[in-house]
Amino acid sequence: MISPLNYHLEFEPNFKDFTFYGKEFIEIKIPKATNRITLNAAELKIRKCYLETKNKKITATTKLNEKKEELDIKLSEKVRGNVKLYFEFKGILNDRLLGFYKSEYKDNRGKIRYLATTQFEAADARRAFLCWDEPKAKATFDISLIVDRNLVAISNMPVISKKKNGKKIRYNFSRTPIMSTYLLYLGVGDFEFLTGKLGKLMIRVVTIRGNKSKGKLALDYTKKFLKDYEKYFQIKYPLPKLDLIAVPDFAAGAMENWGAITFRETILLYDPKTSSTKTKQFIAEVISHELAHQWFGNLVTMRWWDDLWLNESFATFMATKIVVNYYPEWDLWDQFLETSMNDAMRLDGLKTSHPIHAKVKKPSEIREIFDSISYDKGGCVLRMLEYFVGENNFRNGLHHYLSHHMYGNATGDDLWDSIGKISKKPVRKMMNTWIHQVGFPLVEVNKQNSKLHLEQNRFLLEHNKKYQKGLWLIPVSVGTGSNTLSKLMTSKTSQITFNQKKFFPVVNSSRKAFVRIKYDRHLLTELKKLVSLKKLYYVDRWSIQNDLFALCVNGTERVHTYLDFSEAYHGEKNYLTSINVANNLNFLYFLSFHERFAPIIKKYAYDYFKELFELVGWDPKPDEKHTDTLLRSMVIVVLGKLGDKKILQEAQRRFKTFLKKRETLRPDLREPVFSLVAWSGDEKTYETLIRIYKKAATQEAKLRALAGLCNFRSEKLLLKTLEFSLSKEVRSQNIALPIIRVSGNPYGRKIMWPWLKKNWKTLIKKFGLGNPLANRIVGSISLVADSSMEKEIRQFFKKNPTPGTEMTLEQALERIRVHTNLLSNIKSEYNN
Numbered sequence: 001m002i003s004p005l006n007y008h009l010e011f012e013p014n015f016k017d018f019t020f021y022g023k024e025f026i027e028i029k030i031p032k033a034t035n036r037i038t039l040n041a042a043e044l045k046i047r048k049c050y051l052e053t054k055n056k057k058i059t060a061t062t063k064l065n066e067k068k069e070e071l072d073i074k075l076s077e078k079v080r081g082n083v084k085l086y087f088e089f090k091g092i093l094n095d096r097l098l099g100f101y102k103s104e105y106k107d108n109r110g111k112i113r114y115l116a117t118t119q120f121e122a123a124d125a126r127r128a129f130l131c132w133d134e135p136k137a138k139a140t141f142d143i144s145l146i147v148d149r150n151l152v153a154i155s156n157m158p159v160i161s162k163k164k165n166g167k168k169i170r171y172n173f174s175r176t177p178i179m180s181t182y183l184l185y186l187g188v189g190d191f192e193f194l195t196g197k198l199g200k201l202m203i204r205v206v207t208i209r210g211n212k213s214k215g216k217l218a219l220d221y222t223k224k225f226l227k228d229y230e231k232y233f234q235i236k237y238p239l240p241k242l243d244l245i246a247v248p249d250f251a252a253g254a255m256e257n258w259g260a261i262t263f264r265e266t267i268l269l270y271d272p273k274t275s276s277t278k279t280k281q282f283i284a285e286v287i288s289h290e291l292a293h294q295w296f297g298n299l300v301t302m303r304w305w306d307d308l309w310l311n312e313s314f315a316t317f318m319a320t321k322i323v324v325n326y327y328p329e330w331d332l333w334d335q336f337l338e339t340s341m342n343d344a345m346r347l348d349g350l351k352t353s354h355p356i357h358a359k360v361k362k363p364s365e366i367r368e369i370f371d372s373i374s375y376d377k378g379g380c381v382l383r384m385l386e387y388f389v390g391e392n393n394f395r396n397g398l399h400h401y402l403s404h405h406m407y408g409n410a411t412g413d414d415l416w417d418s419i420g421k422i423s424k425k426p427v428r429k430m431m432n433t434w435i436h437q438v439g440f441p442l443v444e445v446n447k448q449n450s451k452l453h454l455e456q457n458r459f460l461l462e463h464n465k466k467y468q469k470g471l472w473l474i475p476v477s478v479g480t481g482s483n484t485l486s487k488l489m490t491s492k493t494s495q496i497t498f499n500q501k502k503f504f505p506v507v508n509s510s511r512k513a514f515v516r517i518k519y520d521r522h523l524l525t526e527l528k529k530l531v532s533l534k535k536l537y538y539v540d541r542w543s544i545q546n547d548l549f550a551l552c553v554n555g556t557e558r559v560h561t562y563l564d565f566s567e568a569y570h571g572e573k574n575y576l577t578s579i580n581v582a583n584n585l586n587f588l589y590f591l592s593f594h595e596r597f598a599p600i601i602k603k604y605a606y607d608y609f610k611e612l613f614e615l616v617g618w619d620p621k622p623d624e625k626h627t628d629t630l631l632r633s634m635v636i637v638v639l640g641k642l643g644d645k646k647i648l649q650e651a652q653r654r655f656k657t658f659l660k661k662r663e664t665l666r667p668d669l670r671e672p673v674f675s676l677v678a679w680s681g682d683e684k685t686y687e688t689l690i691r692i693y694k695k696a697a698t699q700e701a702k703l704r705a706l707a708g709l710c711n712f713r714s715e716k717l718l719l720k721t722l723e724f725s726l727s728k729e730v731r732s733q734n735i736a737l738p739i740i741r742v743s744g745n746p747y748g749r750k751i752m753w754p755w756l757k758k759n760w761k762t763l764i765k766k767f768g769l770g771n772p773l774a775n776r777i778v779g780s781i782s783l784v785a786d787s788s789m790e791k792e793i794r795q796f797f798k799k800n801p802t803p804g805t806e807m808t809l810e811q812a813l814e815r816i817r818v819h820t821n822l823l824s825n826i827k828s829e830y831n832n
Contacts, residue, residue, distance in 0.1 A: 004026055005029055006026070009024050009142070011129075011186060019091065020091050020100060024085075024088075032080060036073070036074060038071070039133075040126035040133035042066070042069040042099075044089045047088040048086070048088035051075055051083055060076070071130055094127070097732065098119050100116060103247055103250075105248040107210070115188060118185055119262070120182045122363065133181050135302055140178050143155045144171065145170070146168050147171065147188045149167065152190070153187065154187035154260060156239070157176050157241070159174075160172050179301075179407075183257050185257035187245060187262075190208065190209050191245075192208075194213070201241065202240070203222055221288075225284075226291055228326075229295065245260060245261065246264075246268045254267055254268075254286050268283060274700070275667055275700055276667040281630075289315045289319035291322075296311055300402055301409050303409040306359055308370070310410070313378020313382055330627070331626070331627050334575060335576075336379070337539065338579055342546070344377035345377075347372045350811050354807065355373075367775070385419070385430075388425065389422075394419060397419030426473075441470065442458070443515050445507050445523060452495065454494045454496065461553060463554065474489040476494070476496070477509045479503040479504060508543065509540055510540065519544075524565070529568075541574070542574075553822055582635070588604075589642070595823070595827065597831060609642060613639055617632075620632075637676060654669070659688070674704060678710075678712045679711050681712060686712065686721075694729065706725075711745060713747045718747065722755055726763075732766050735766060736780075739780055744783055753789070753793075761800070774804065778809050781812045781816070787816055787820040793809075
């Protein structure tokens with residue numbers, strides 16, 4: 001097999017016609033004599049190609065296969081050994097936010113400016129240069145960038161020389177370590193730098209001119225977290241510099257390019273006067289996630305994309321672990337359960353889900369697995385594994401894995417073998433049941449005296465016996481808090497004997513295992529009393545009703561059973577439990593918003609949210625919890641939409657004051673207030689919010705106003721919001737936000753699907769095929785359709801194929817059926 005050893009790359013971007021010129025030498029190893037070479041290329045015009053051996057230059061002809069994204073090279077004679085391939089080519093600085101692309105922005109004087117940046121993961125390095133564009137084809141890189149004199153160039157490594165090149169400047173960068181193509185970075189623009197140091201390591205926050213002061217928080221986070229990662233992994237960060245680059249146009253949230261991490265501006269830049277508490281936390285989490293990749297993914301890389309989870313699951317898990325060390329008051333592990341675990345279970349409860357280790361054959365399939373399974377389920381399973389083997393064994397196992405595979409490629413089995421060797425536990429055997437199997441188990445629990453009888457089957461949101469098979473090795477714990485006993489469940493059924501005076505009958509205490517629990521009727525009644533008396537650990541109080549709600553969604557339990565059980569949570573002051581009960585009641589109400597029985601569910605929701613509001617109020621209390629600040633926004637919005645007149649009036653009052661004096665409305669309350677004035681607003685309100693959007697100085701502020709614009713009750717105004725989102729005023733990276741928000745608005749349900757059909761080609765043109773935003777938009781269809789529309793939706797996407805969204809579409813259609821069935825079940829309960 002031909003393998004690359006080193007790439008010597010030169011790029012010269014042209015901002016007049018948005019193209020770039022490239023020159024390339026690839027040193028390759030050819031083990032067996034051949035006159036044929038195939039490598040990856042897309043959207044490149046090859047101007048010259050030849051091969052050099054030690055003795056001579058060999059001519060070559062090329063043919064680009066656009067469908068396969070491959071360049072076939074035919075040499076005039078056969079060669080073997082170490083040789084060099086030479087290319088000259090021309091490419092496009094596209095506007096699709098992938099490959100080597102342009103980003104447009106306005107400077108402080110309102111003048112339109114451009115920068116060039118890259119996004120190569122998963123398989124888009126081939127749009128910038130010719131390469132073997134897959135993770136295992138690692139090589140070193142020597143990069144040169146020729147740029148206009150008023151611009152700056154950035155790559156993965158430090159600059160080793162700057163030289164005049166005619167009217168331009170040539171930047172030469174030092175050679176990279178051996179690495180995969182998707183981690184390479186190229187950046188050209190009018191950048192400025194906020195610089196710091198961690199020992200000898202140079203750390204820079206890179207922004208467009210005028211924004212560097214907003215990078216102070218990110219720089220502080222990076223220095224803290226990087227130090228902890230080095231300590232935890234017992235391996236130093238391996239590069240001589242680290243850049244964190246704020247990019248105006250960016251499809252994903254961030255990208256872990258080795259030594260040159262890119263971010264959306266809203267996820268890196270922080271202004272204490274205008275940024276929210278949520279933004280402050282999110283910046284910390286994303287920076288931590290990307291720093292984890294510098295070891296998991298960059299230093300040790302998966303062999304192929306079917307092990308993507310090795311990158312993303314670990315970054316998800318480790319991001320929380322490291323941030324918690326510095327900000328324990330944020331209760332991030334609780335938030336992890338509410339967001340990551342719930343998101344993963346919602347997706348993995350579908351029969352159209354996929355295993356963590358997913359089979360991937362082509363680039364469009366890679367994009368589909370950047371989802372909650374690879375990130376969140378994987379993170380949850382790692383949390384379960386750490387519990388099973390113990391923290392020290394887990395950490396030492398990771399060190400063993402990284403040390404043995406650094407600068408190379410690895411698989412999941414390599415990781416399990418390392419942790420198993422250290423812990424002396426059957427790690428590979430247990431984890432293979434979680435990694436290679438789609439779905440997760442529902443464990444049914446029946447109590448007979450001091451014995452708990454357990455039986456596992458696959459949990460499904462849409463019942464189908466064909467898909468219910470499965471057997472997992474489950475580390476089961478019984479009890480609550482620290483008072484528990486444990487057992488590894490290795491068969492379909494199992495039995496646990498426990499001391500009823502010593503242990504409470506809670507199974508899967510602290511939700512350590514990625515499973516749902518179904519208790520028998522008597523146990524559920526017993527647990528309701530324990531919940532009401534606050535006798536159980538708060539995570540168990542959360543988990544019991546969380547599982548019960550999921551059983552209502554799939555039709556196993558009646559919705560009234562859940563509503564009745566939720567009464568036990570009045571007086572609950574813990575964030576995790578409160579937010580989940582609130583989310584569940586809110587979901588049920590807005591699902592049944594247009595139904596005759598909606599007032600019955602509305603009463604449960606209103607009473608619960610009113611109680612929460614009494615706890616948090618409009619304004620922060622001295623020394624209040626970080627999570628109370630997060631809870632406040634959600635409680636105020638939902639209570640207003642539930643029709644609380646005082647909340648709506650107060651939102652209007654604060655909005656009017658804000659219009660006169662902006663600083664009177666705290667950043668944390670701006671989106672909730674914008675949303676509620678829209679909810680009860682008119683055309684005049686719409687125009688006011690549009691002006692706020694246009695005058696906003698930051699992307700974060702713009703997104704708050706854009707979110708507010710999605711909350712009108714007028715279909716006409718919601719359509720105006722959607723049309724506005726297609727204008728040049730809204731960046732293509734933000735196009736999914738109004739679509740998802742209007743889809744979640746009960747007054748937007750009728751208009752959303754017709755609008756999507758009408759504007760689909762415009763949307764695709766705006767963000768481009770292959771963009772991850774397409775999956776988010778396709779997924780939002782589940783919020784606006786019912787099962788009677790399934791045939792129509794299928795036919796539409798058959799006529800308008802969108803590669804890379806096929807699995808997402810099937811999942812959206814299944815969610816539609818789940819929601820339709822749930823609504824039908826509620827109707828049968830309350831219409832009789």
